[in-house]
Amino acid sequence: MKETKNTKVIWPNNKETFVSDGDNWFSSAKKAGLEIPSGCLTGSCGACEIDVNGVTVRACISEIKNNKKCTLRVSLTTDPFWEK
Template sequence: MVQVRFLPNDITVTCEPGDLLYDVATQAGVFIPTGCLMGSCHACEVELSDGGELVCSCITPVPSTSVTVQLLSDPTW
């Protein structure tokens, strides 16, 4: 089990490595906008704060170590 922390909400949840970030967020009550749910539209893009990497949460699995996810705000979505 690993911890995923969502900012700016400051919500931390425990989940299995390999779970999709989007699914973990949804189960935790954290809203991430979506479009295609296949990673093509980038509506669900979030920033992994430990490395600043931008990823699509709908196709990105939780790593095997704890991670902080910075939610982004895109007025287009």
């Protein structure tokens, strides 16, 4: 049985995509034409932090979860260290 992409994500560039629980943040962002910054890919550095409905998650160690089946609004966090 094919899994349905049933959760809408609104990205910072105002593009909307549909995802499923367990999908990867990086590949989902790429489908929306965005690149989530990355650093260590182990969750230590925080370069990949994104805000999902106001909650900060580290994309490299988190997969998409949406128990409430509501729209997820994503914003990219900015860190002056990584902006240099």
